Amino acid sequence: MSEWHRVCGTDEIDEEDVIQFNHGDKVYAVYNTEKGFFATDGICTHEHQELADGIVIGTVIECPLHQGRFEITDGCALSAPVCIDLKTYPVKVENNNVFIEL
Amino acid sequence: MGNNNSVVIIGAGQAGGRAALALRDSGFEGDIHLIGKEPSPPYNRPPLSKAVLLGKKPVEKTQLTGLENYQEKNIQLHLDCSATAVDTENQVVTCTDGKRFDYGHLIFATGSYPRELNLPGHELNGITTFRTDQDSVDLSQCLTPGSDLVIIGGGFIGLEIAASAKELDCNVTVLEAQDRLMSRSMPEGAAADVAHVHDQFGVTIMTGVTIQGFSGNGKVEAVELADGTRLKADNVVIGIGIIPDTALAQQSGLDVNNGIITDQFTKTSVDNIYAIGDCACTYLPRYDQHIRLESSQNADLQAATVTKTILADPQAYNPVPWLWSQQYNWVIQTAGFTQDSDQIVSRGRVEDECVVYFALKGRHLHGVVGIGKGATVAKEVRMAQMLIEHDKQPDPADLSNPDINLKDLLTA
Numbered sequence: 118m119s120e121w122h123r124v125c126g127t128d129e130i131d132e133e134d135v136i137q138f139n140h141g142d143k144v145y146a147v148y149n150t151e152k153g154f155f156a157t158d159g160i161c162t163h164e165h166q167e168l169a170d171g172i173v174i175g176t177v178i179e180c181p182l183h184q185g186r187f188e189i190t191d192g193c194a195l196s197a198p199v200c201i202d203l204k205t206y207p208v209k210v211e212n213n214n215v216f217i218e219l
Numbered sequence: 220m221g222n223n224n225s226v227v228i229i230g231a232g233q234a235g236g237r238a239a240l241a242l243r244d245s246g247f248e249g250d251i252h253l254i255g256k257e258p259s260p261p262y263n264r265p266p267l268s269k270a271v272l273l274g275k276k277p278v279e280k281t282q283l284t285g286l287e288n289y290q291e292k293n294i295q296l297h298l299d300c301s302a303t304a305v306d307t308e309n310q311v312v313t314c315t316d317g318k319r320f321d322y323g324h325l326i327f328a329t330g331s332y333p334r335e336l337n338l339p340g341h342e343l344n345g346i347t348t349f350r351t352d353q354d355s356v357d358l359s360q361c362l363t364p365g366s367d368l369v370i371i372g373g374g375f376i377g378l379e380i381a382a383s384a385k386e387l388d389c390n391v392t393v394l395e396a397q398d399r400l401m402s403r404s405m406p407e408g409a410a411a412d413v414a415h416v417h418d419q420f421g422v423t424i425m426t427g428v429t430i431q432g433f434s435g436n437g438k439v440e441a442v443e444l445a446d447g448t449r450l451k452a453d454n455v456v457i458g459i460g461i462i463p464d465t466a467l468a469q470q471s472g473l474d475v476n477n478g479i480i481t482d483q484f485t486k487t488s489v490d491n492i493y494a495i496g497d498c499a500c501t502y503l504p505r506y507d508q509h510i511r512l513e514s515s516q517n518a519d520l521q522a523a524t525v526t527k528t529i530l531a532d533p534q535a536y537n538p539v540p541w542l543w544s545q546q547y548n549w550v551i552q553t554a555g556f557t558q559d560s561d562q563i564v565s566r567g568r569v570e571d572e573c574v575v576y577f578a579l580k581g582r583h584l585h586g587v588v589g590i591g592k593g594a595t596v597a598k599e600v601r602m603a604q605m606l607i608e609h610d611k612q613p614d615p616a617d618l619s620n621p622d623i624n625l626k627d628l629l630t631a
Contacts, residue, residue: 166594167594170593170594170595170597170598171594171597171598172597172598172601172602179601181594181597181598181601182543182550182594182597183515183543184516184541184601196519196523197237197519197522197523198263198515198519200284
């Protein structure tokens with residue numbers, strides 16, 4: 118059964134940036150973009166690398182290791198070397214706090 | 220004339236494989252023939268000197284995609300097969316096994332091969348270059364704990380193999396002919412930092428070395444240096460660069476000069492023939508010159524460029540070159556060029572496990588090198604790459620100040 122978990126305050130992620138959120142033994146990436154807040158799996162689908170070390174350009178996250186790119190809003194793999202999409206998770210903002218549904 | 224609706228790709232490496240897949244994925248409906256010398260379907264080489272050598276990644280996992288996907292996409296793979304002649308007039312490619320393919324478009328993705336070191340004793344067993352998936356599998360079986368490995372060449376490939384071999388508990392010595400490591404790709408300070416990292420892990424690095432030859436009885440036992448030093452070796456890896464494979468292109472009448480000459484759309488000097496990847500020397504508008512790049516990024520992006528060109532939606536190839544290396548748990552990334560620069564400034568220190576060097580040409584940022592544990596340098600290198608891309612003229616004092624966010628310099 119999924120529930121909402123508080124990630125951080127809305128001001129704790131710079132605009133056009135990403136932070137890591139750990140829950141259980143899993144790693145998530147939570148983004149603040151021009152289109153709002155989003156969340157995906159936190160590890161690149163290409164090689165084991167935390168995406169929160171990467172950079173956000175518009176609504177694209179680029180993996181720091183090999184510059185594989187994903188669309189943040191739907192997790193779509195955009196360019197080599199990544200070819201497997203990222204899983205995405207629902208996010209909501211309430212009272213200046215960001216929540217992820219897991 | 221050839222079959223206009225057919226693409227023939229000579230070379231089934233990363234560039235050739237990606238081009239075949241991208242053409243199909245972009246809606247190209249004609250025949251696609253992908254001809255490869257090696258027995259394996261297209262694979263990525265970067266993991267060969269790292270995860271595969273360490274036994275952490277099965278060699279099959281380096282393949283771009285499974286064989287069934289080529290079948291599904293109706294891409295004709297001809298492996299263990301070499302193209303021997305191109306009739307550019309009639310647009311036909313002939314292969315070793317007598318197969319002939321008509322083409323409407325022909326892509327040279329012939330890659331490169333390792334430079335040999337033909338010194339006395341070079342034919343001894345245990346001396347190898349390192350290029351293919353088989354090379355990686357073979358070497359991994361030889362790198363037993365406690366064995367002596369001598370690597371000739373202090374460039375990326377040699378240093379990656381050094382790091383992997385050290386992790387496998389080999390005794391590792393790297394020999395470099397120049398007076399420092401990576402003289403082609405890095406400023407002096409950065410090269411010294413890389414040497415520092417290897418030193419910490421116990422790799423012996425010798426620079427300014429002249430090699431006399433190899434000795435042994437059937438199998439290599441030592442590397443003999445000009446100054447009389449004898450280095451015990453169970454295995455020797457030669458990593459002194461690669462040579463673009465341009466023989467067939469030259470024979471076919473294409474312009475060749477350090478690679479197959481192409482414009483920014485990957486078109487060669489002959490109609491309907493293109494060249495991509497390591498074998499291509501491509502015009503980059505950004506630098507107003509032809510440049511031959513040897514990188515994974517280059518293979519991927521040129522595969523995308525040739526696809527667009529063939530599908531009559533040409534988009535100029537014009538990236539700021541970027542590449543990465545992994546050695547131990549350290550990541551090295553470079554973007555742009557650091558040679559021929561007027562000024563080098565740095566931020567951070569290798570002792571703090573994160574250091575970035577910026578090369579300026581005049582007032583313009585021209586290149587960047589980051590060396591750090593994990594992916595710590597990635598953001599700064601990427602931001603610097605974007606500064607180069609946008610032809611920014613950052614203040615050197617800002618570049619060297621770790622409190623200045625490079626992202627802010629982009630909008631400045």
